[in-house]
Amino acid sequence: MPADQRTDDELLKASVHDAEAFAVFYRRHAEAVLAYLRQRTGDVETAADLTADVFAGAFAGRRRFKPRQEPARAWLFGIANNLLAMNRRKQRRALAARERLGVPRIEFQDEELERAEARLSALMQGNPLNALVADLPAEQRDAVLARVVDERDYDDIAREQDVSEALVRQRVSRALARLGGGMREGRQ
Template structure:
């Protein structure tokens, strides 16, 4: 059986259950897009590379559970896996990185060319510029609240104490600031990809 896609093929992922080689077509069709999706959200080329690999490993292992029949359903399923892995990465990443450092494990690093290629594919330079521009448009009180929550990772009670405001006001400032940032970022080409 040829691995070349024909006009009659509607879903290589479903076909890969009986012909595992068809999964190569799934990988070829979606790997770059999933990598860019993850890089735009982690701002870390190495993490995006690792999460992409894990996305496709889980997709391959779980391909028998896939119930779709179209390429759109394949994309939705892959992005769903990627989002779940990203959420877990965000929740556990700090703890894992500290454990790796504590154990003295040396993690292989990307070479500069690989890193630059991922940054280029994900459009991170443009995205950073947009975020910086949108951040500068926030009211100063929102800038401070967003910085404390996102950069310094303070809890809402800690932000309220630091700024001498109520927790409800702290939540409102962060929420409004993040909504404004998201509205600006959504105008960057490709940022909404995989969110539907």
């Protein structure tokens, strides 16, 4: 299949009605965004989470995107920088709260992590609902449990998770779609 020759601006404009156009935009820039965030955070997991949030934010904001003199990639990295700053503020608040409360940072050893994972697995097996959502990415699992099981409002979940309401809606929607697909596959 030949590479899509459309510009990033054209892809973002088309993505309002064509999800594949956004997928092309994502494939074009995901690696660069991940590398940038990995370099800035020093942590692969944080960088991967932030990269997902960057593209979720870009997808949610694609209707408002206006082509400018600078490339669309600059808009995307602007989103990345905003999320990086929010993540750092969140980390500083957590650190300040721990210090204020006198709670030391807990450093787990591999053996302790394995025991914790085993306990969590045992808990997950005891509740069929937890088993159902176990394969979802953590942010989708947390969002769908908070919304569907706990019946919380999207804005409440967004405040707790320190993300936008649109991102929470997207996570719930994606989780439900994945769960629905898994249920259909199980019936076949």
